[in-house]
Amino acid sequence: MSKPRSRRGGGRPTIADVARKAGVGAITVSRALREPGRVSEDLRRQIQAAVAELGYVPDPNARALASARAEVFGVLVPSLTNNVFAEVVRGxxxxxxxxPFRIQIGNTHYSGLEEERLLQVFGSQRPAALIVAGIDQTPSARRLLENAGCPVVQVMETGPDPVDMMVGFSHFDGGRTAAEHLLEAGYRKIGFIGARMDPRSQRRLAGYRAAMEAAGLFDQRLITTTPVPSSVSLGRELFRDALAKMPTLDGVFCNNDDIALGVLFECHRASIDVPKQIGIAGFNDLDMMQVSFPSITSVRTHRYEIGTRAVAMALAAIAGNRPEQRIVDLGFELMRRESTAR
Amino acid sequence: MSKPRSRRGGGRPTIADVARKAGVGAITVSRALREPGRVSEDLRRQIQAAVAELGYVPDPNARALASARAEVFGVLVPSLTNNVFAEVVRGxxxxxxxxPFRIQIGNTHYSGLEEERLLQVFGSQRPAALIVAGIDQTPSARRLLENAGCPVVQVMETGPDPVDMMVGFSHFDGGRTAAEHLLEAGYRKIGFIGARMDPRSQRRLAGYRAAMEAAGLFDQRLITTTPVPSSVSLGRELFRDALAKMPTLDGVFCNNDDIALGVLFECHRASIDVPKQIGIAGFNDLDMMQVSFPSITSVRTHRYEIGTRAVAMALAAIAGNRPEQRIVDLGFELMRRESTAR
DNA sequence: CAGACAAATGGTAGCGCTACCATGGAGAGC
DNA sequence: GCTCTCCATGGTAGCGCTACCATTTGTCTG
Incomplete structure (x- = not known):
């Protein structure tokens, strides 16, 4: 009885304070903030003034509790430092x-189990939407997504069976396109070099393989991969391994651009002429690919747009008009450059 | 009266369900989950079983509301894609x-105003701790940090006047060390090339300038900067500008490694010998610096450790034992490589 | 063996907000 | 004039959890 108000709260103004100051009911303040159209202009102005004067900021936790829905987008990516996902997240x-939506990022470290755990944690917050990288969720992760009770967007790639919505492109086609380009350019002994062979890399490899088989040039010994995380220095090492295994190599399609850059540097160091002796193609088309010497052919992917598009679709679904096109293929673009211009 | 329970909640089990199943009071369940030591082993086991059986996950929103403290770390960084911050965030x-802590990242886009806005938003959630990049907060952002009512760690650099705690290193010293190294290696006309000249880059520039002035070699025309975001291709362009302005340039200290790589590529392209004609030094020591040909001298910074250390300090402060050393200088390390070995 | 005290447990009352259902008054239709 | 709708607003009752204060039991002290 002694301290009827703000016993625990840090003394921050609450919606009741605003209501009192504006001379209206708390619920009207709540409405004025969330659905301004439903409150008369007079009151709206008074309320705005009271909000400004008190410096009132709604408590998102109380909001989430009362409405059983948090204004949070849950985002699950396999890596925070890989530029590819960083671009998606930036979008x-x-x-x-x-x-008004906040973002909660989870780092799965390329682990299905970790993804499940994070989905569990995220689910407990009743997010407004979930954006997850990839389409290879474990069965139980998939169940969690299906029962999340909110829009779900799988990003980075497309596939036949979306949980809800999808934005991405075909890594298989990307890989095949790159390999076909190398073949057209006249390379024959084209290796595949890949680090951190996640499912998307596996599909790029499958695309490469399809192209090589179609040309009757596939050979298992052309493939050099490792589960180790990708890096430029690893690219260099893998290329040396590949060359040791198959000295007649005349081209390489790399899993990603870091690897490709590592290959290029090793070629410099070993005085291997690019593109005459070896052709190099990368994947993702990072900025540096066009600047390197020689510039490196790469498959450009639209990572930032994947992020923005996923949000747009989720937002539409939240607003009630779920897009009729549930699978969006943003495609890719082969950037032909000096490294494959024989 | 018709539906006394779970009117709005999505039917998820609540703490009351667990309590009923375990035959205990709700508060005991709460305690068993948060402070297991205060609950007898018998009950703890029963409660654990009930939790597992029901698949109970505590609602963080209700928790935050009731305890006036969210289990959230707020993290403010200027960029999501810049590898430097990505590493800190990964740490x-x-x-x-x-x-049990969740993480909420805010992207300030290098804007003080945006930082203020995000601090406002984060503050409304009563985070358990705040980690912010840099020491150049606006006065009002600083006030928000001081009144946040939680541990605050400023990261990336050290300075004389922490809001609360600090983890980083001296960018001024880093810049000076790199410049001094170039001088010792025999370079004389050493340019400074920098993109996105944020406060940390400014201090690196100041360090460079101090070294050059000490050697009596400073010249304003040696400096080429732009506020444009950094990239490898921009490094190439800036280097061309620098060379046009000062054709006798014999060395460059770059703001960061992306720029340095762009410079190296341009040297390849223009057949400028590195390190004979031009010495190159970068900053941060990204993985690729040691692989490039020639390998590039760079100032190695401990970004991942900055992240882990900041968390450790915040966690200690939350636990009540604030570290006596409030400013932690993690230093840096000059990595001498081929690009400056004249 | 009373009294003090700690440890283990529970009841009650909110945290700040919104869903749900009233309420009152303005305008529409007969 | 009267009912019927619709709009703007408000009151009440929680959302799921924990702080605060009992209450009970067991254990130690003198």
Whole structure:
């Protein structure tokens, strides 16, 4: 009885304070903030003034509790430092920066189990939407997604069986396109070099293989992979391994651009002429690919757009008009450059 | 009266369900989950069983509301894609992955105003701790940090006047060390090339300038900078500008490694011998610096450790034993490589 | 063996907000 | 004039959890 108010709260103004100051009911303040159209202009102005004067900021936790829905987008990616996912995440952030939605990122470390665990944690918050990288969820992760009770967007690649919605492109086609390009350019002994062979890399490899088999040039010994995380220095090492295994190699399609750059550097170091002796193609088309000497052919992917598009679809679904096109293929673009211009 | 329970909640089990099943009070369940030591082993086991059977996951929103404290670390960085911050964030994630704390990242886009806005938003959630990049907060952002009511760690650099705690290193010293190294190696006309000249880059520039002035070799025309975001291709362009302005340039200290790589590529392209004609030094020591041909001298910074250390300090402060050393200087290391070995 | 005290457990009352259902008054239709 | 709708607003009752204060039991002290 002694301290009827703000016993535990840090003394921050609450919606009741605003209501009192504006001379209206708390619920009207709540409405004025969330659905301004439903409150008369007079009151809306008074309320805005009271909010500004008190410096009132709604408590998202109380909001989430009362409405059984948090204004949070859950985002699950396998890596925080891999530029590819960083770009997707940046697209998500930029698209959401002016909305009331917060973002919660989970790092799965390329682990299905970790993904399940994070999905469990995220689910407990009743997020407004979930964006997850990849389409290879474990059965139980998939069940969690299906029962999340919110829009779900799988990003980075497309596939036949979306949980809900999808934005990405075909890694298989990307891999095949790169390999076909190398073949057209006249290379014959084209190796595949890949680190951190996640499911997307596996599909790029499958695409490469399809192209090589179609040309009657496939050979298991052309493939050099490792589960170790990708890096430029690893690219160099893998290339040396590949060359040791198959000295007549005349081209390489790399899993990603870091690897490709490592290959290029090793060629410099070993005085291997690119593109005359060896042709190099990468994947993702990082900025540096066009600047390197020689510039490196790469498959450009639209990572930032994947992020923005995923958010747009989720937002539409939240608003009630789920896009009729549930699978969006953003494609890719082969950037032909000096490294494959024989 | 018709539906006394779970009117709004999605039917998820609540703490009351667990309590009923375990035959105990709700508060005991709460305690068993948060402070197991305070509950007898018998009950703890029963409760654990009930939790497992029901698949109960505590609602973090209700928790935050009731305890006036969310189990959230707020993290503010200027960029999501810049590898430097991505590494720090990765350190933070890894250190927190086994804790109950969630992470909320804000992207300030190098804007003080945006930082203020995000601090406002984060503050409304009563985070358990705040980690912010840099020491150049606006006065009002600083006030928000001081009144946040939780541990605050400023990361990336050290300075004289922490809001609370600090982990980083001296960018000024880093810049000076790199410049001094170039001088010792015999370079004289050493340019400074920098993109996105944020406060940390400014201090590196100041360090470079101090070294050059001490040697009596400073010249304003040696400096080429731009506020444009950094990239490898920009490094190439800036280097061409620098060379046009000062054709007798015989060395460059680059703001960061992306720029340095761009410079190296341009040297390849223009048949400028590195390190004979031009010496190159970068900053941060990304993996590729040691692989490039020639390998590039760079100032290695401990970004991942900055993240882990910041979390450790915040966690200690939350636990009540604030570290006596409030400013932690993790230093840096000059990696001498071929690009400056004249 | 009373009294003090700690340890283990539970009841009650909110945290700040919104869903749900009233309420009152303005306008529409007969 | 009267009912009927619709709109703007408000009251009440929680959302799921924990802080605070009992209450009970067991254990130690003198």
């Amino acid at each position: 998500i952030y930029d698209s959401l920066s002016d909305s | 933070i994630y890894d250190s927190l992955s086994d804790s």
